[in-house]
Amino acid sequence: MGAQSDPNKEVLYYGDTGELIGTESFSLDPFAGGSYLGKPIADLEFVTENLVRSGSNWLNGANYGVLDDGVLNFGFWNNIQELQNSYYVNDDGSIRFSEANPATFSAFSTAQRAVARTTIALWDDLIDISFRETRSGVADITYGNTAAGANVQAYAYLPFGDVYDDYYAQFGWETAQIGRLGGDVWIGGNVGSNFTPLQNSYYSVITQIHETGHALGLSHPGDYNASDDNDGIPGPDPITYTNDAYFAQDSLQYSVMSYFDAYETGAQHIDWTLTNFAYAATPLVHDVAAIQALYGVDTTTRTGDTVYGFNSTANRTAYDFTSNTRPIVTIWDAGGIDTIDFSGWNTPSVIDLNEGAFSSGGGTEQFLTLAQVNANRAALGFAPRSQATFNFYEGLKAQLGLTNGLFKDNVSIAYGATIENATGGGGNDRLIANNVANVLTGNGGVDFASYEAATAGVTVNLATGGTAGYAAGDSYVGIEGVIGSDFNDVLDGSAGDDLFAVSGGADAINGGAGSDTLTFQFAEAGVNVSLTGTGLGGHTLTSIENLTGSAFNDTLGGDSAANVINGGAGIDTLFYAGATSGVTVNLATGGTRGLAAGDTYVSIENITATNFADNLTGDAGVNVIQGGLGADTLTGGAGDVLSYADSAAAITINLGNNYAAGGTAARDVISGFDNVTASAFNDNITGDNDANTLTGGDGNDTLIGAAGADQLFGGIGNDSIRAGNDNDYIEAGNGNDTVLGDAQNDTLFGGAGDDNLNGGGNDDYLNGGTGTNTLTGGTGLDIFDFDTASFTDTITDFRTGLDKIDVSDIAGFTFIGGAAFSGANQLRFYTDGANRALAGDIDGDGVADLVIHLTGAVSVVAGDLILV
Incomplete structure (x- = not known):
């Protein structure tokens, strides 16, 4: 077959925002005409013709074969x-x-x-x-x-x-x-x-x-064969997916005739319990299409009711997952009412019943140590893995960005085959319906019947089954949730606790009895939605009590019912759009007043409350709390951010005495915060004795640090920033800013605009950025850093032998003292009237491309410079 391909490959997944494809089960075939990793995605006709391109076969006459006997x-x-x-x-x-x-x-x-x-x-x-x-x-x-x-x-x-x-x-x-x-x-x-x-x-x-x-x-999908490399690159070189694959789907995900590992096309066929690759036990989806195009279709294969997977009746060990425990297979079936059965797995699975589609099942959710891997290998009589080989797989895991060892895209259905039923296992499974009557059985876990592949809208009732559209005739056993189509759906729950995931279209969702949830756990990007209708487009909700976000950064809001708001992964924000009165929210204990009454919060990091008098308290994590209009009581904790980013007027905040005034801060009672994000106006923000992060935003802001190692960010506008009594970090941002350090070791960045930076006492680092900047180090051993060529910056108090000038980010200069320029990347010192200057010639034309002005009769020697 040939050598394995180079694993040094980034795996990308495709899908527009909100699509439900992506990282769990995915085929490139439906995207024919597009591209993947710079290679064209071929249609099935091209793939088939390519695999049979030699023209060599056994069809030599009315019969076939050497004996010509049929x-x-x-x-x-x-x-x-x-x-x-x-x-x-x-x-x-x-x-x-x-x-x-x-x-x-x-x-x-x-x-x-x-x-x-x-x-x-x-x-x-x-x-x-x-x-x-x-x-x-x-x-x-x-x-x-x-x-x-x-x-x-x-x-x-x-x-x-x-x-x-x-x-x-x-x-x-x-x-x-x-x-x-x-x-x-x-x-x-x-x-x-x-x-x-x-x-x-x-x-x-x-x-x-x-x-x-x-x-x-x-033939092979591409023009390669063992060591015969026909990629057109001079000289011998390894046969790789990058160099030799004609089209995107040339991998062991799609064809046993390929030389290239399944991960090249986004599949995951590595057995992490043994640290080795699992390989196909049957011809794969493109092989089936090609061989049937060549010799015709066998319409007699398994025409009865056949089960594939666990409890298999397929009469092929490849389709019996109790013996083939690492299945990489494609299913061809000619008739009957058939089932894919993943009931033997307790890990999450995806079963896609559509022809040409891939399902994902098996593997391990947790990666193992070398000792655990070798224990598994010893139990099977395999030689132990060396540390070097184990390290190779660890590197491959990192390269592919894997977070678990579950198999992905390892079971597929051949084109032209129809499988009616799907049975999940003990994990949280997704069962994707096709266009015939399906029986979808979830078994253990929280399982979804999915219509993400539907070509028309569906009418689904989780209690009675699918009644219309693409879901007509479908029935559900042990199904807790439904994923709608991209069209207009009617989705009704059962008497229990149901979950609903929406995609495109305008869906009418009725949870019915029980505690029901609208979930975005399958979304491909963060969402901004509330149960009152915000962000739902044409979807309408009835009797939906709970909301679950995506794996990204979401903004989520409840309604007047007692809600469970679960942010999921990402940094998620709770908000209460449409509230007519204030709310009381404690992210640790729940909501107790107004629209928040009875609410419970899971994985919520931030709060944006109402325009009324709110009482907001964070939890043990790092929270961003934004009260809005109204006289709010805002209680933070270590690392929490008090935000007034939405204020329509300037604010004044002093964390030292918990003073809040102006804009939406007026009449607020604040306590416990370490950090502040101000408004887009001219704000005045003062820190306390802790390590604070103060962010001014737009406007001409005044930021004042106190004790503690503070970080001060001016943002846009002409800001006045003063460090406190510790080692502070300051970015003045855009505008003409004035920055004053303190008696400690400070780091000062000016940014865009004409800035005045003064380090104050001790050893400081100053970088003026672009514009005309005045830099004063103050006492201590200071570093003046320049990363852009400028003619207008001035150092007011440079001291030779003590301070340093760093130009290493501009070019690899050579210092030539007071000599004239004679080549590229030279730096010289010269007298500029009553003052002095450093000049740099970057391009070697004898004309300075950089001038740093030095106030007073100072001198600069090579030891004062950082050149590399």
Whole structure:
């Protein structure tokens, strides 16, 4: 099959905001015509034509095969004598091909033959051709082992035809002789992965499936073959997805004929309990389409009611997940009422019943240590992983951005097959319906019936089943939630506690009895919604008590009922749009007054309250609390932010004495806050003795630190900023700002505009930014940093031998003292009237591109400069 591809690849997922595709179950096929990682996403016709592009097959007449008897025969080379009596040996007895060498040939073992027979059966299930086992001399497809090449994994000869004629004609072979070679499969006898273990999901099995695909006429998806690299790049180089894949879907997610790992296209087929790759145990979704296009469709395969997965009745071990515990399979089924059964897993699963779609099940939610991995490997008789190999997988995990070891996109349904039912397991499952009558069974966990793939609106009642539209005829067992379509849906709950997820369209949602939840847990971006209707578009809600956000930063609001507001992951904000009176909110204990009465909060970090008198208290986390209009009582804690970003007028805040005035701060009672975000007007903010972060925003603000290591941000406007009595960090922002440090070690940034920075006492760092800046270090050992070329900055109190001037971010200068410029990236010191200056020539034209003015009769020597 060839070497594995380079794992140094970023995996990207596609989907517009709010789509329910993305990271759980995803196929590139529906996006044909687009691109992925710079490669075109091919349509099914192109994929199929590409896999059969050799034109070599067994369709040589009314019948087919060497015997032309309407049956494809397969068999095994049993001994060297059979080969020496065959077309592998010349008429004079000399060896024509190395496979006939007694020193390198070996017959298939009993276990290998069992795998080969299963492989033939899997291909036979797909196509309108019958197979029969026979002796080697008359077999169309014949299997054997050869150790002729030290690192040869395996290879196969395509069926007879013109594909070999030009090459072998040079040896005097006739067409009939060439044809007898076609279809033979050779497994590399020196490669251990071909023999141990001979089990589904391991490389030994996919190798036989892959090579048998060649023997039937399939090519690789791209123009690559073993070490033959045809990517057009001069010289030998590794065969990689980046260099050699013609189209986006060329990976082991879609085809066993590919050389490239499934993670190249976003799937996750690594078994993290053993730190090895799991491989396909059947031909995959593109292989099925291609082989059926070539030979026709077998309409007799599993026409009864068949179960795939746990409790399997498919009569193929690949589809029995109690034995094939790491399933990478594609399901072909010709009829009956069929089921995909994931009931044996207690981890979250996705089952997608649509043709060509991928489902995700199995794997582990927690990554393991090396010791745990090796314990698992020892239990199966595998050699332990070395630390170096384990580290490789750890690096791959980080490269792919994996947060768990669950399999993703590992079970697919062939195009043209219809599977009616889905059964989940003990985890929180998503069961995606198709356009026939489905039975969706959730079992344990919190499970969703999903209509995200629907091509029309649905009418769903979780108590009685789907009654209209795309959901007509559907029934639900153990389903707690429903995901609507992109169209106009009617979604009704049961008597229990239900969950509803909306997508496009204008949906009418009625939770009915119980405590029901509108959830955005599947959304691809943060949302701003409330149960009063904010952000819901055309959706209408009846009897919905609770709201759950996305995995991103959400803004969530309840209604007059007792709500449970769950932010989920991200930094989430609670708000009360439409309130007619104030609220009392404590993020730790819940809401007790107004619209918030009876509310419970989960994973909510911030509060934006009403325009009335509110009483807001944070929890033990870091909260941003914004009271709005009204005389509010606002209580923070360590790290909390008091925000007046929405104030329509300037405010004054003093954290030292908990004073609040002006704008929406008027009449507020504040306590316990470390940080303040001011308004867009001319604010006056003073810190306290803790480490404060004071953010001015727009307007001409006055920011004053106190004791504690403060961070002061002026924002836009002409700000006046004064550090407190500690090591403070100040960014003045845009505008003409005045910044004064204190007696400690301060870091001062001016930003855009004409700034005046004064470090005060001790050792300070000053960077004026752009504009005309005046920099005064004060006492102490100061660093004056310049990261842009300017002609207008002035240092007022530089002291040679004590202070430093840092120009390393502009260019790699060489200091030339008082000499004239003679080349690029030179820095010189010269007299500028009564003052002095440093000048830098960056481009070597003899003209200064940088001038730093120094007040007074100072001197600068090389030791005063930081050049690199």
